[in-house]
Amino acid sequence: MQRGKVAKRLLSWRVIAAVVAGMLAGSIIMTPAGAHITTSVKHLINKHIKKQFYTKKQSNSRFVLKTDSTALSGFKNGPGDVPSVPTVTQAEATIGTLALPAGNFAISAKLYLEDVEGPPDDTDVEVTCRLEAGADFDQSMATLFAGGAGFPWRSPISLQLAHAFPSPGNAVVKCRDDVPAPYTLTTFNFLRITAIEQGSASNVALP
Numbered sequence: 528m529q530r531g532k533v534a535k536r537l538l539s540w541r542v543i544a545a546v547v548a549g550m551l552a553g554s555i556i557m558t559p560a561g562a563h564i565t566t567s568v569k570h571l572i573n574k575h576i577k578k579q580f581y582t583k584k585q586s587n588s589r590f591v592l593k594t595d596s597t598a599l600s601g602f603k604n605g606p607g608d609v610p611s612v613p614t615v616t617q618a619e620a621t622i623g624t625l626a627l628p629a630g631n632f633a634i635s636a637k638l639y640l641e642d643v644e645g646p647p648d649d650t651d652v653e654v655t656c657r658l659e660a661g662a663d664f665d666q667s668m669a670t671l672f673a674g675g676a677g678f679p680w681r682s683p684i685s686l687q688l689a690h691a692f693p694s695p696g697n698a699v700v701k702c703r704d705d706v707p708a709p710y711t712l713t714t715f716n717f718l719r720i721t722a723i724e725q726g727s728a729s730n731v732a733l734p
Contacts (some may be wrong), residue, residue: 583644589685597724601625606714609704615655615666620701625720627696629661634660634698635687638718639693642671642680647705652713656702658686658720663730671713691729 603623610620623636636658646652652671657664665688671680686700698720704713 531721560617597630598721598722599625599627600719600721602720603718605716605718606641607701607716607718608711609715611653611706611708612703615639615657615701615703617701620657620703621699622702622715623700623718623720624720625698627692627698627722629692629694629696631689631691631725632660632698632722632726633687633689633725634658634720634722635685635733636698636718636720637683637685638700638702638715639681639683640669640702640713640715642713644712646710646712652680653705654682654684654713655703655705656684656686656700658688659699659701660688660690661692661696665692689725689730691728707720 602624607622607694612619614620625634638656640654644651653668654671655666655668657666665686667686669684669685670680671683684702690698700718700720702715704710706713
């Protein structure tokens, strides 16, 4: 019985000692903070609380990816005539233009080609299309195979590139067919040019 009372007393003293030690440690930790606390609520908000929060504008500018900020797109459903000119690099071959501000962009274009009849000599029609932005470009070709009158010939075209505009400029799609002018039966349809702004843009030759 005596041993139980002694054990209880020892346990009580240990609990008291732990509480006292905790209070001393807390007072030591709180002393610098307490010394820094002022009566100015404005000081506490501006110096200690406000810096931990962001407005929506600040959050967007700091955390939102650049690719989420600007996407520009233009379309021309057509049908429109595919020019018959000597070379696709000539301005006369332009079928669509998307104006862009200064910035870095990943640019893509798509359309489909159609010829509802074909040339009089029933030969294949070869079409070349090109996406240009400054000195950067992508080029693709499609052959519309002769199928006879009444059988539409169709082929899709897709183009893409990356370009950095130091000042406002244009993304341009140009096409031409290889049939001597005048020839208006080869058409483009559902042209779309899309540019998505990036943090940076690089266009290099692959090894």
